[in-house]
Amino acid sequence: MSSGKILVLNGPNLNLLGVREPQKYGYTTLVDILAGLEARCAAANVAMAAFQSNAEGAMIDRIHAARTDGTSFIVINAGAWTHTSVALVDALSGIDVPFVEVHISNTHKREAFRHHSYLSAKAVGVVLGLGTYSYTAAVDYCLDQLAQASSTE
Numbered sequence: 001m002s003s004g005k006i007l008v009l010n011g012p013n014l015n016l017l018g019v020r021e022p023q024k025y026g027y028t029t030l031v032d033i034l035a036g037l038e039a040r041c042a043a044a045n046v047a048m049a050a051f052q053s054n055a056e057g058a059m060i061d062r063i064h065a066a067r068t069d070g071t072s073f074i075v076i077n078a079g080a081w082t083h084t085s086v087a088l089v090d091a092l093s094g095i096d097v098p099f100v101e102v103h104i105s106n107t108h109k110r111e112a113f114r115h116h117s118y119l120s121a122k123a124v125g126v127v128l129g130l131g132t133y134s135y136t137a138a139v140d141y142c143l144d145q146l147a148q149a150s151s152t153e
């Protein structure tokens with residue numbers, strides 16, 4: 001039986017998934033994405049928490065909270081903060097919780113300003129361009145890591 005908790009974080013404008021530029025981000029809502037991830041975690045007996053904010057400070061506060069709330073892994077789509085926020089990567093670097101960076105779109109095929117991520121160098125890994133499967137792949141990786149850790153306990 002696995003233990004641990006996966007925290008799924010979504011940054012600005014991702015609350016609009018499903019209606020926001022669907023040709024880039026698809027028609028699946030964030031609620032439905034999270035419901036699918038929750039089902040995968042539940043099937044593996046792993047807890048999942050989720051948080052979305054359009055406020056950078058609130059996101060940083062939520063990351064700080066993950067330091068002491070039993071979070072094992074973070075899966076984060078930081079949205080536009082990916083390309084702008086030193087404060088965010090400092091928050092992620094400031095807690096001893098590994099994180100996987102995800103993006104729905106392939107940012108390297110988009111505008112030049114989206115080609116750089118402040119997060120990637122600190123991430124365990126990066127999944128991008130797979131649509132909502134980017135989230136699934138990231139969560140499945142974390143679940144596998146937790147299962148391996150449980151089997152060696």
Ligand SMILES: O=C(O)[C@@H]1C=C(O)[C@@H](O)[C@H](O)C1
Binds near residue numbers: 102
């Ligand atoms: O593809 C995504 O999920 C990312 C989501 C956003 O909101 C953009 O600002 C990023 O540049 C890409």
